[in-house]
């Protein structure tokens with residue numbers, strides 16, 4: 001326990017260097033984990049900028065600072081400065097952010113970037129800032145779209161009927177899977193592997209890198225490219241933290257975080273492809289399923305969502321009008 | 325366990341206690357009802373999913389919320405009954421006049437911590453109103469009940485403090501005010517000469533722990549000292565970490581398996597199992613001791629609560645060994661050693677907690693723990709036979725012919741529970757966590773239908789006891805998580821991990837293994853087991869995998885080392901618990917206990933350096 005004393009001795013006095021805490025729920029994996037890849041890019045960008053030596057970012061992967069819902073609340077309060085995560089977690093704070101979780105809303109990540117550049121991000125960013133004091137300073141990609149990994153081949157909605165598919169505990173995604181035909185089963189991430197193995201679950205929906213990293217392919221051998229969800233990756237920053245910075249620093253820092261996010265996009269697309277190849281190598285059958293059939297069944301979800309939340313309408317319309 | 329730690333003020337408590345008797349009835353009732361509701365939710369959810377393919381989307385969120393609420397009301401009841409464990413050893417070395425002062429300050433600190441948790445939990449509920457959980461339920465539903473439970477805890481803490489006369493209360497207040505005053509003066513006038521927040525936290529923790537402050541409160545207070553000294557962290561963060569420290573579905577197995585232990589005792593299964601063991605092996609050489617070790621093996625395979633097992637087995641077998649003329653001190657020592665052995669027999673709270681904090685498969689840990697436990701059980705049984713008295717010295721166990729069939733039937737049904745736990749999970753019916761709920765259901769149904777011994781009143785008492793006991797365990801888990809959060813903020817795990825990796829790269833992995841064992845024995849002894857795993861598990865397990873040690877193997881080693889610490893004199897709280905149950909002074913158990921611990925330590929070294937013992941079964945079972 002001798003190691004315990006050393007870091008504890010760091011003084012309480014505020015140092016001249018601005019120290020930021022960046023949280024991610026993913027493992028500390030420099031290749032497959034979006035949080036770590038973003039952090040590495042951010043460190044590189046800071047080192048190359050005129051903020052080098054002025055800002056230091058400490059990285060906390062693996063839920064070290066708590067579960068995502070707590071971390072985002074801490075970002076809101078300014079206790080944790082930054083967080084890299086999908087957009088869905090912010091929907092718990094400001095429901096309209098859940099727009100991006102709607103099934104078959106986007107058709108690809110590049111299309112998403114195009115739509116965001118055309119103005120489909122601004123209303124959501126403003127709603128979150130107003131509702132919870134959190135600024136999304138940059139957007140990147142989750143490492144791959146979400147598709148269904150199952151213990152049997154799924155080609156169309158009939159094949160999916162009645163299968164117990166683990167979904168994110170998120171009402172929009174759960175509903176999407178239900179519309180696709182599955183018996184959507186929200187379950188804690190840590191229980192998935194054993195539940196798949198024992199047959200408590202018939203499958204799950206996730207992106208390829210996560211399936212490779214968590215070894216879910218060991219028990220479920222069919223990956224159907226349903227691609228029902230291209231949820232964006234958000235770089236959240238506490239408005240309190242940004243307000244602490246002098247204007248020049250804030251502008252430089254915002255610029256840097258955007259560059260780091262842009263660097264992360266190409267990596268995300270490459271890693272998705274690579275993970276699919278690895279899945280095939282591990283004996284998983286990758287199925288180019290009837291996406292159009294699934295998409296038709298999920299279509300009413302967006303219409304119902306827009307009806308319930310009219311403020312989402314311009315966002316959905318803009319995204320639907322954007323083609324690659 | 326150590327009522328001395330908080331209630332040793334020597335003041336007659338009768339009159340004032342009556343004032344909060346109604347409140348205690350209320351916290352008992354609320355905690356037990358929430359636990360029962362939780363059981364119903366989990367069972368309903370599994371049946372809906374397995375039988376009707378209609379998964380219940382809100383089940384996970386509701387089950388966790390009910391557990392957090394039940395835990396804080398249960399912890400309030402436990403505090404009211406003076407059940408909170410604290411380290412009594414150093415406290416007992418103080419002169420008597422000092423002991424009183426230390427107790428008074430401790431009582432005041434318990435009040436401060438409880439009030440702080442209550443206030444900020446309610447504040448957090450208010451701040452998060454309008455937000456939702458994953459399933460879309462209101463988020464504040466987790467925090468308001470927690471705040472109410474903590475408010476009841478505050479009332480009990482106030483009652484315990486107010487039992488003292490006003491001079492003693494005033495003295496405690498002055499002491500605390502003086503300490504805070506010195507800090508504030510120093511921070512204002514000589515801020516550069518002041519110790520860091522981290523150092524203050526460490527100092528506060530060591531002092532309060534040695535002073536006998538209940539473990540959960542000492543852990544929470546340490547985190548709070550950091551929050552206070554740092555000045556920039558809002559109090560709600562502390563409450564948030566307390567809540568989220570236990571707000572996890574896999575931890576549900578803790579209250580449910582504890583409940584199984586109490587139900588098993590109430591419905592007569594415990595007695596039937598021991599009767600059967602006495603019939604089978606009781607008359608061999610060292611028979612009574614062999615019965616004790618095997619009974620602990622079986623009981624551990626059913627319930628998740630070690631202290632419940634020790635209580636059930638000890639209550640029957642320690643009087644029996646007294647009657648047979650054995651030294652009660654060595655019987656209690658064997659009971660305690662068996663509890664260490666049983667540490668890794670699934671279901672086991674500490675394996676669940678380690679799996680939770682270090683991201684390891686709980687099913688895998690359960691499988692990995694079986695052979696190591698078998699090794700230690702074999703060692704203890706061998707010693708029992710070798711040093712045991714010949715059968716003639718032991719009075720034969722009286723079992724009437726007519727009762728024989730009943731006994732076999734009863735034991736068969738009891739063993740059915742163990743089979744159900746294993747088969748239920750393997751069959752794909754439910755997850756390991758969910759099976760714990762069905763184990764409780766089995767104990768209730770079997771108890772009322774087969775044995776006709778479990779009256780509704782007795783079943784209700786089991787729920788009340790289980791809610792208080794798991795509240796106690798989960799409160800310590802929550803407090804340890806809040807401290808772990810504060811340590812993470814200071815990047816202590818990071819620094820310690822690098823230090824350990826560097827050291828081991830120079831000298832070899834064996835040194836890391838030995839250091840880990842040492843840390844867990846010492847910290848398991850100081851921190852009442854689970855807290856040591858919560859703080860050191862997430863810190864050491866990644867280092868171990870970096871050094872190429874199989875995580876499941878390493879996890880089992882950590883848990884056994886912690887178990888040895890928990891029962892090691894002079895600090896180990898487990899040993900004090902066993903002595904209370906066996907009604908033997910601790911001093912009488914020290915010598916035989918050191919012998920047994922030596923034996924278990926050798927077993928642990930074998931387990932640590934022969935990984936196959938732990939990794940074989942998980943490999944075969946596909947983890």
Ligand code: NA
Pocket residue numbers: 623624625626627628629666668669670671672673
């Ligand atoms: Na056990």
Ligand code: NA
Pocket residue numbers: 623624625626627628629630633671672
């Ligand atoms: Na047990």
